[in-house]
Amino acid sequence: MTTQTLPHSATAPNTSAPLIKRIGRAAYRLLERMTERAYQQHKPCLRNNFYL
Structure with missing residues (x-):
């Protein structure tokens, strides 16, 4: 088996x-999860106050 040299960009994933x-x-994924969790926690209040 021979050793071949590859360009630096080819070795990096x-x-x-x-x-x-x-x-x-x-940070974006964390913000999405926090927003979804806040919505789930306040869903009953949102439905009653804003008829969603």
């Missing part, structure tokens, strides 16, 4: 995004 992008995605 495609999922390795810059740190700021990973932080942004994680």
Whole structure:
């Protein structure tokens, strides 16, 4: 078996995004979960007050 050299971009996995992008995605997912949880907790109040 022979050893081949690959360009740097070929050895890095495609999922390795810059740190700021990973932080942004994680923050967005957290915000989505928090928003959904708040909606679920206040759903009865929303239905009664705003007839949703």
